[in-house]
Amino acid sequence: MNPYLTVTARYIDGSVEHPDSWKLHSKVIGYTIIHGDHSGANIAAVILKVLDCYGPGEKDDDKDEDEEWLDPLDLDEEEEVDEPVDFDPADLLGKVLALINQVCTLPQACVYFATLCVEEGLAPLELIKWVRTQWGSIYYLLDCVKVNKAAVNKFTLLAYDSPKVLNLWKKNYSDYVICRPEWEVLDLIHEVLERQWEIMADTPKFAPVHTAIKAGLAKLQKWYLAIGQTDIYYICLALDPGIKTEYTSQNWETKYNDSGMAAFKEAVCLFLIYIFKI
Numbered sequence: 001m002n003p004y005l006t007v008t009a010r011y012i013d014g015s016v017e018h019p020d021s022w023k024l025h026s027k028v029i030g031y032t033i034i035h036g037d038h039s040g041a042n043i044a045a046v047i048l049k050v051l052d053c054y055g056p057g058e059k060d061d062d063k064d065e066d067e068e069w070l071d072p073l074d075l076d077e078e079e080e081v082d083e084p085v086d087f088d089p090a091d092l093l094g095k096v097l098a099l100i101n102q103v104c105t106l107p108q109a110c111v112y113f114a115t116l117c118v119e120e121g122l123a124p125l126e127l128i129k130w131v132r133t134q135w136g137s138i139y140y141l142l143d144c145v146k147v148n149k150a151a152v153n154k155f156t157l158l159a160y161d162s163p164k165v166l167n168l169w170k171k172n173y174s175d176y177v178i179c180r181p182e183w184e185v186l187d188l189i190h191e192v193l194e195r196q197w198e199i200m201a202d203t204p205k206f207a208p209v210h211t212a213i214k215a216g217l218a219k220l221q222k223w224y225l226a227i228g229q230t231d232i233y234y235i236c237l238a239l240d241p242g243i244k245t246e247y248t249s250q251n252w253e254t255k256y257n258d259s260g261m262a263a264f265k266e267a268v269c270l271f272l273i274y275i276f277k278i
Helices: 040-054 065-073 092-105 107-119 137-147 149-161 180-194 204-229 232-239 246-251 254-277
Strands: 004-013 023-033
Touching: 004 040, 023 040, 092 107, 092 137, 092 149, 092 180, 107 149, 137 149, 137 180, 180 204, 232 254, 246 254
Parallel strands: none
Antiparallel strands: 004 023
16 A cells, blocks of 8 residues: 645635635645655655645746745756665665665564564564664574575565555665575675684685775774773773773773773762762
8 A cells, every 4th residue: 555645725805805715715626646655755756746646836937935835845857865774785785774774664564574473484573773872783684584594585585566665766675685695695694793803814714805894804903993082982891881890890901991980080080070060
């Protein structure tokens, strides 16, 4: 079942001789299908298409104040309607992330995916979205995708022809089909994220993702070295209820751990002084 947008025009009609004797009229001027999500850009595109049929902007070349209400709806003719997240389908991880965003954005798609999970003997779980600021988010996302592999494959093949799922805007769910070689690469990426990267970087098995491992190690080294430049990293770890000081006491050198604890105590004291002064 596809959603539709109803556009209603209301106007006042009265005679010149009796301007006070006016009537309010209401008329449905558009009943149009909406492709994709219910974003403001999509709705604006539908409204503009309906208004173009009546040509409100063609009556007068000189724009007056009464027509300025149309400005927020102005869209470039060449501009595509924005989607929740637009990743490049040619990129494997991008394709997976885009599929998850499409499924999670549309309620009908979520329900249909859960139905397919049940059909495949899986728990009707929702796909996990990527949280950029959450450590290990990609790992848990891929873990969920791997567990629901059968349902993911079935969804990408059947969703487009199912009347239970909305059609995508300028795209097809089959664009997100993950073939067997791609699943094998995802398995490697998933394994990389749960093992020691330094060991795997020189292992032939992980040659397809060697570049990604090296890039990840470089970024990890960058932020690890930054720890010595400020105390904020230790303070953040100490304030995290899931970490506190357990990690630093076991993995940091004693002098760095003691220095971090001293900085943390000083920060707490300054905070308490600030609070009590207020």
